[in-house]
Amino acid sequence: MKKLPIRTCIGCGCEKPKKELIRVVKTPEGQILLDESGRMNGRGAYICRDPECMRKAIRTKGLDRSFREKVPEDVCRQLEKEMSGIAEGS
Numbered sequence: 001m002k003k004l005p006i007r008t009c010i011g012c013g014c015e016k017p018k019k020e021l022i023r024v025v026k027t028p029e030g031q032i033l034l035d036e037s038g039r040m041n042g043r044g045a046y047i048c049r050d051p052e053c054m055r056k057a058i059r060t061k062g063l064d065r066s067f068r069e070k071v072p073e074d075v076c077r078q079l080e081k082e083m084s085g086i087a088e089g090s
Ligand SMILES: [Zn+2]
Pocket: 009, 010, 011, 012, 013, 014, 047, 048, 050, 053
C-alpha cells in the first residue's frame, strides 16, 4: 500500500490525507488565500473542505498560529465565504 502524506487540519485537529484537505496559503505579498491547486508559493496550512472547520480555525486562533500573525477579520470572513463555495461545489 502506498503511504499517503498526512496533514493536520488547523480547524478540528484531525489528521487526514493531504488530498482530502485544502491548503491555506500566505503569499510572499502577505495575502492569505485558499489554495485549491496546492501549488502556490508561500507558507501553508491545511484545513478540511468544511466551512465549520474554517470557523473553528478562526475561533481557536488556529489560523493566527499557522501564519504567526493576527489574521484580520475581513480576511477570515472572506476565507469562510470561499470555503462555503468550495464545500458546496464538491
Ligand atoms: Zn477539520
